[in-house]
Amino acid sequence: MRLVQNVPxxxxxxxxxxxxxxxxxxxxxxxxxxxxxxxxxxxxxAWLLWFLLGYGKSYTYLMGHFPSPWGNELxxxxxxxxxxxVLSAVMLLSVLGGMRKAEEHVDxxxxxxxxxxxxxxxxALMALIYTNDLFTAYVFVEIMTxxxxxxxxxxxxxxxxxxxxxxxxxxxxxxxxxxxxxxxVYNLTGHLLMEPIRDSLAALVKTGAYRLxxxxxxxxxxxxxxxxxxLFPFHTWLPDxxxxxxxxxxxxxxSVVSKGYIFLLLKIFYRMIGIEVVRADHALAxxxxxxxxxxxxxxxxxxxxxxxxxxxxxxxVAQIGYIYAGIGLGITAGVIAAMYHLIMHSLGKSMLFLxxxxxxxxxxxxxRFADLRGAGYRYPKAGAAFTVGALGMVGMPVLGGFxxxxxxxxxxxxxxxxxxxxxxxxxxxxxxxxxxxxxxTVTGLYRRPRDGFxxxxxxxxxxxxxxxxxxxxxxxxxxxxSQPLMQAIGDGLAMFS
Amino acid sequence: MLQTILSHLDVTxxxxxxxxxxxxxxxxxxxxxxxxxxxxxxxxxxxFLTSQGxxxxxxxxxxxxxxxxxxxxxxxxPSGLVLTGIVVSVSVTAVMLALAIRxxxxxxxxxxxxxxxxxxGEDG
Numbered sequence: 001m002r003l004v005q006n007v008p009x010x011x012x013x014x015x016x017x018x019x020x021x022x023x024x025x026x027x028x029x030x031x032x033x034x035x036x037x038x039x040x041x042x043x044x045x046a047w048l049l050w051f052l053l054g055y056g057k058s059y060t061y062l063m064g065h066f067p068s069p070w071g072n073e074l075x076x077x078x079x080x081x082x083x084x085x086v087l088s089a090v091m092l093l094s095v096l097g098g099m100r101k102a103e104e105h106v107d108x109x110x111x112x113x114x115x116x117x118x119x120x121x122x123x124a125l126m127a128l129i130y131t132n133d134l135f136t137a138y139v140f141v142e143i144m145t146x147x148x149x150x151x152x153x154x155x156x157x158x159x160x161x162x163x164x165x166x167x168x169x170x171x172x173x174x175x176x177x178x179x180x181x182x183x184x185v186y187n188l189t190g191h192l193l194m195e196p197i198r199d200s201l202a203a204l205v206k207t208g209a210y211r212l213x214x215x216x217x218x219x220x221x222x223x224x225x226x227x228x229x230x231l232f233p234f235h236t237w238l239p240d241x242x243x244x245x246x247x248x249x250x251x252x253x254x255s256v257v258s259k260g261y262i263f264l265l266l267k268i269f270y271r272m273i274g275i276e277v278v279r280a281d282h283a284l285a286x287x288x289x290x291x292x293x294x295x296x297x298x299x300x301x302x303x304x305x306x307x308x309x310x311x312x313x314x315x316x317v318a319q320i321g322y323i324y325a326g327i328g329l330g331i332t333a334g335v336i337a338a339m340y341h342l343i344m345h346s347l348g349k350s351m352l353f354l355x356x357x358x359x360x361x362x363x364x365x366x367x368r369f370a371d372l373r374g375a376g377y378r379y380p381k382a383g384a385a386f387t388v389g390a391l392g393m394v395g396m397p398v399l400g401g402f403x404x405x406x407x408x409x410x411x412x413x414x415x416x417x418x419x420x421x422x423x424x425x426x427x428x429x430x431x432x433x434x435x436x437x438x439x440x441t442v443t444g445l446y447r448r449p450r451d452g453f454x455x456x457x458x459x460x461x462x463x464x465x466x467x468x469x470x471x472x473x474x475x476x477x478x479x480x481x482s483q484p485l486m487q488a489i490g491d492g493l494a495m496f497s
Numbered sequence: 498m499l500q501t502i503l504s505h506l507d508v509t510x511x512x513x514x515x516x517x518x519x520x521x522x523x524x525x526x527x528x529x530x531x532x533x534x535x536x537x538x539x540x541x542x543x544x545f546l547t548s549q550g551x552x553x554x555x556x557x558x559x560x561x562x563x564x565x566x567x568x569x570x571x572x573x574x575p576s577g578l579v580l581t582g583i584v585v586s587v588s589v590t591a592v593m594l595a596l597a598i599r600x601x602x603x604x605x606x607x608x609x610x611x612x613x614x615x616x617x618g619e620d621g
Contacts (some may be wrong), residue, residue: 135578135581139581139585142585142589145589146588146589146592149592149596150592153596158603158604158615158616158619159616161596161599161600161603162600162609162612162613162616164596165528165593165596165597165600165609168589168592168593168596169522169531169535172535172589172593173519173522173535173538175585176535176538176539176542179539179542179546179582180542180545182578183542183545183546183549183575183578186546186574186575186578187549190572192574
């Protein structure tokens, strides 16, 4: 056991300790503790990723020296380390970029608590990525839910309170379904660790017994985690929550929280149930169908919204649909495309949220499209970042979105049959719709302001600028280095299950 | 059919409770009733899990009266899961109630539809 192999455990524990610690610190201390923590976690996971790329296989980490099938385990491979590195980098930049805005939005006394909750979100994310134990996953899902409710509420306006209530209702329904699924799994197999569950389920499937309960389990996991990650018909809580929370919170919710749940679902399907069982059960077809619907209808709703941040929020629904459709294809190429898209979306969407706040600040605190005209000239850096993000989402060549759409199309051809046509059609329609509303917004940013518009003075915090530049750089890098990244994801997936 | 229902009475009750909780959560406009519905739903899951983990005639795995054979005890994991679940649901309920109080103070009603209306009214 090398020191670097302790990173998964260290990451989770560091975040938990920092979460408690920052609640007791003064305001500035809590801010910088959270930023520093994300930076440290990012660096640690990058170190682990470096080690694993050389090591070439995944390893399990015993928590408390009880071997499988009894104890509690963490498991780390390239895919886990890569996701953890990217998402903690996104966390760092979102915290930096939204820091000044959060000072305005969050009560002075609640500031330390807000950052404590962000630390807990990171802790839960690390645990969801690395854990190999179903019940640990459940507990951290709940921690993630409570912490994200708190960060939605941190900015206290009517919309965020109602959004937080809706979020809790939907999310707890999801947790309930998840808990039933877990108890059914424990009933059938008598295990909570993922590999023993898969072995028992494989033996059960071979005998042909318990077909129905296994289908129910798959369905419950899918619906439970689908609700939590705002898959299309279950997304009603999302627009207000993303649109009115403070920028750090919107960025973290859209690019870190929902991704943690998706990663857990992927882990459950691949490592715990076994993808052959899931594929034989037609559950994937359902997942695929929901994903396609989200891709199209999410974009349609985005077009119809009159407010910039709600539009970005609805675009999230569509992008989550891409990820689910990729997983639902049921072939490795689809999952690789979905994972790439997950990374692309979390880098792009957090940048869009941060720059959208900057742009609406530059337009007299309005987020209506009419007032936003010319905002690109008033705040050029935010305008540039928004343009990069929007082009990335649309799928402009060289940028991340183009590569991910290319890989989705490639996966569709590999899958063949009816699902190929469905996915290709949905891709085309969704891309056109995406292009329509994002380009409409971007050209609006560079048009003459409407008559009689008097720009008010506004602040351009240096931290936000730094974060936006870093985000834009990462998005460009993502496009340029898509090949090695896909390679790493593919290798990670091979050692994942 | 009836035979199955009667022989799995605990599961049947759990399913019924879940249904009651779920419909309360979905159909009632009142926030407090929604929270109660959520709690009933959680309780149904705990009842299901507890009853599945219990084997008649066996006791909790605490060494007592010199019985050391595993056959004398039930598996402690389901009970552990239920305890964890209860802790989670208590904290979640507390957060939800706090939220409901916040909303009541701001909008002077607990009805979610009226709250939404008044919220939209605030936008002007």
